[in-house]
Ligand SMILES: [Fe+2]
């Protein structure tokens with residue numbers, strides 16, 4: 001994937017992430033618009049599910065001499081993305097919403113993409129791109145939540161911190177794969 005398409009995607013993704021945010025009416029007692037927050041968290045949930053699927057695919061497809069470290073990382077990330085999905089689903093129900101686990105429309109709800117990648121290097125690159133997308137969109141969500149819903153914000157902050165670690169892991173792996181070939 002070229003740098004150009006990546007930038008275009010980010011733009012689309014940011015626009016999509018803003019859609020619900022700009023609806024924002026404020027309800028009594030709760031500082032944020034509950035429905036908007038539920039929608040936003042459901043988009044983050046879809047993002048996490050897509051990340052689980054992509055990392056699982058990469059875990060099973062990675063082979064070759066240099067793949068053992070990558071395989072370990074892919075599996076670990078898949079498990080952590082699953083935990084993120086669970087944290088989000090739990091928060092959605094706390095807000096009185098319903099977590100959307102429907103496979104229908106999953107990709108269009110997700111901020112990140114499901115890219116398979118042919119080679120190990122491509123897989124790592126796709127994962128890095130997906131992490132960078134998640135980082136940007138989660139950061140925007142956190143800014144939106146601000147002081148209006150500190151609990152949801154804290155959940156998103158915890159997840160964001162781990163996505164940053166994931167991106168860092170993928171960047172190091174990418175460098176490793178590039179220097180070993
Ligand atoms: Fe995640």
Ligand SMILES: [Fe+2]
Pocket residue numbers: 051077081131134162163166167
């Ligand atoms: Fe991640």
